[in-house]
Amino acid sequence: MKFGVVVFPGSNCDRDMQDALQNDLNQEVIMLWHKEKDLTMFTTDDCIVLPGGFSYGDYLRCGAIARFSPMMQSVIDFANKGGKVLGVCNGFQVLCEAHLLPGVLLRNANQQFISKNIYIKGVGSPDQALKIPIAHGEGRYYADANVLDELEANNQVIYRYCDETGAVIPSANPNGATRNIAGIRNANGNVFGMMPHPERATSDALGNVDGRIILNSLLMNAKTGAARSAAAVANA
Amino acid sequence: MTYNVQVTVMPLKELLDPQGKAVMGGLQNLGLTTVQDVRIGKNITLQVEANNPEEAKKIAEEASKKLLANPVMEYFEVSVN
Numbered sequence: 001m002k003f004g005v006v007v008f009p010g011s012n013c014d015r016d017m018q019d020a021l022q023n024d025l026n027q028e029v030i031m032l033w034h035k036e037k038d039l040t041m042f043t044t045d046d047c048i049v050l051p052g053g054f055s056y057g058d059y060l061r062c063g064a065i066a067r068f069s070p071m072m073q074s075v076i077d078f079a080n081k082g083g084k085v086l087g088v089c090n091g092f093q094v095l096c097e098a099h100l101l102p103g104v105l106l107r108n109a110n111q112q113f114i115s116k117n118i119y120i121k122g123v124g125s126p127d128q129a130l131k132i133p134i135a136h137g138e139g140r141y142y143a144d145a146n147v148l149d150e151l152e153a154n155n156q157v158i159y160r161y162c163d164e165t166g167a168v169i170p171s172a173n174p175n176g177a178t179r180n181i182a183g184i185r186n187a188n189g190n191v192f193g194m195m196p197h198p199e200r201a202t203s204d205a206l207g208n209v210d211g212r213i214i215l216n217s218l219l220m221n222a223k224t225g226a227a228r229s230a231a232a233v234a235n236a
Numbered sequence: 237m238t239y240n241v242q243v244t245v246m247p248l249k250e251l252l253d254p255q256g257k258a259v260m261g262g263l264q265n266l267g268l269t270t271v272q273d274v275r276i277g278k279n280i281t282l283q284v285e286a287n288n289p290e291e292a293k294k295i296a297e298e299a300s301k302k303l304l305a306n307p308v309m310e311y312f313e314v315s316v317n
Contacts, residue, residue, distance in 0.1 A: 061306055103308060104306055107253075109254060111254040
């Protein structure tokens with residue numbers, strides 16, 4: 001399996017993602033410039049990653065302009081063919097703006113940019129909390145109640161904010177996201193978006209490798225594995 | 237001819253607007269306690285080439301629907317000058 005990491009003007013977690021996948025998870029990684037559009041070196045077993053940062057300066061809305069880049073047109077085609085796509089932080093915002101995932105990421109409820117470790121649980125760790133860093137100003141996931149109900153009914157909520165013990169409670173929600181949602185997937189189960197940064201927690205040298213569990217179970221395990229774990233979160 | 241079209245984009249009424257809330261706090265601190273609520277959006281000016289105001293409005297509405305506003309979180313109003 002190969003990974004492609006898209007580099008937008010303003011991406012700033014692209015090299016972290018490359019380093020995590022290449023050096024900590026021993027995967028082949030190809031960096032993809034936003035002005036290119038060739039994805040012929042990838043098959044639908046591979047994965048394209050949209051990294052964190054501030055694509056196109058977050059002008060208009062986070063992710064709104066990135067959606068129109070040449071590479072994104074190819075990524076949208078790739079996703080529609082069943083290829084795996086992961087968006088982290090700004091990448092999640094881009095996926096929502098590109099309509100590959102439902103909903104939107106709003107300004108944090110506390111009006112602040114938040115950069116700290118938080119806890120989430122979900123795919124790969126349905127019961128135990130994973131410690132993962134967040135760093136965002138617009139991470140408050142929002143969709144209307146019908147969409148949220150549908151996401152939950154289809155086990156599309158892949159991560160929720162929780163406390164250290166794994167309890168999904170309002171006080172463990174850093175940004176005011178509806179229903180403590182930290183990450184979702186599409187109905188087909190091949191497009192994933194999440195605000196927390198698993199790529200910042202894959203190296204022993206950094207003292208936290210919980211992110212490996214996320215990248216491994218979301219992207220490198222069979223689809224059924226991911227779906228089963230997501231079901232466990234929904235029922236928790 | 238060229239029309240000057242104003243597009244106002246506002247966060248949906250049912251959504252919390254943290255920016256507006258912060259400014260509201262500032263106004264309270266200034267002693268402007270009669271201000272009841274603050275919501276902050278965007279005002280976008282378009283210069284549109286069209287045959288008549290209706291056509292200019294239609295073009296601006298299409299731009300708003302497709303890019304300038306995200307209907308999941310915002311609504312917009314268009315006025316042609």
